[in-house]
């Protein structure tokens with residue numbers, strides 16, 4: 001499935017240099033650790049120590065580990081950074097990515113709904129889910145908030161694959177009980193009941209690695225009764241909610257027609273009770289200041305999906321205003337609205353979208369740079385999933401979700417000339433994709449390695 005593994009320079013001897021001593025493991029590499037949107041920690045010959053429970057116990061220069069009698073995995077020449085967090089992605093749309101020529105509503109009808117219909121087949125659902133989760137790992141994503149289809153069985157199968165994958169996954173069955181194609185439209189009660197059953201089965205599985213997110217698709221395809229039911233269920237099970245908000249201008253007019261009693265799009269969700277601190281709204285492009293205020297007041301989170309917003313010509317997200325309003329923002333690939341699963345591509349597009357706004361505003365605003373994008377794809381995403389005390393950076397006490405990347409593969413000079421950490425991070429943000437991902441770990445467990453992948 002990867003066409004670029006041969007480009008990856010691997011050194012099996014280095015990986016074999018493992019000294020088995022205790023349950024603790026020291027991973028030696030250059031360390032990039034996000035701190036804020038303007039700062040990251042760069043330890044050139046650094047290491048992280050992971051305890052037997054899969055938690056980070058120390059981060060420092062490697063010389064400070066010298067007396068330690070622990071297993072050492074030597075990733076010198078590579079970079080360790082937190083695993084990337086995709087706050088918005090559609091599993092059933094992976095096989096139909098990059099189908100150009102439409103805006104949101106036509107694209108849904110032409111490509112998305114027929115693709116999602118095919119998940120009636122358990123065989124197809126299993127094959128698609130297995131490839132999807134593998135591809136997430138190969139792209140360096142260790143946590144993802146995933147939409148499935150309306151099919152309960154396909155979603156159940158996807159959860160099984162998610163559990164097997166070792167990834168940290170937030171997922172739900174899509175819900176839609178109005179204005180949908182007849183082959184996907186559900187009955188309100190049935191949609192709620194099936195979602196509740198899946199939530200009961202999967203929410204909190206493997207000590208919280210697998211979580212349920214109630215997934216009403218977006219306001220036009222959801223009745224008020226359905227959304228109110230979602231609010232009750234999410235509260236009952238302390239589960240997540242994910243949906244779309246204010247993505248496309250035609251969608252906006254449609255929502256206005258369908259919900260004339262609401263002040264605006266955000267108000268539709270507010271009235272239904274689904275704006276919560278565990279709710280993730282994808283997009284949120286065309287919101288006004290009072291809507292941003294409402295999102296902030298309810299601690300609702302936003303998944304910014306720049307690649308998708310460019311691809312479907314949806315709009316130019318106002319990152320500064322959203323952050324300034326006090327709303328937490330993470331990044332989402334929004335595959336298949338976005339054409340690529342790589343969060344590196346997403347970081348680059350988020351920077352470019354922010355620069356577009358900078359140009360439009362005659363340089364009067366601050367644009368997102370590579371350090372800021374790195375923060376959004378890691379710590380920002382952790383906040384969006386209310387997991388900032390658990391993952392998002394490499395602070396001792398956090399769970400060891402990290403990736404190992406080879407930045408020399410996207411450096412035309414092949415790493416020959418010494419670059420600063422800031423310069424290397426910039427090349428990663430603007431040039432990297434799945435080529436650079438060498439290994440991925442969740443809770444200290446190796447869930448992906450390019451060496452295993454080459455063997456497969």
Ligand SMILES: [Zn+2]
Nearest residue numbers: 244282334337
């Ligand atoms: Zn989406």
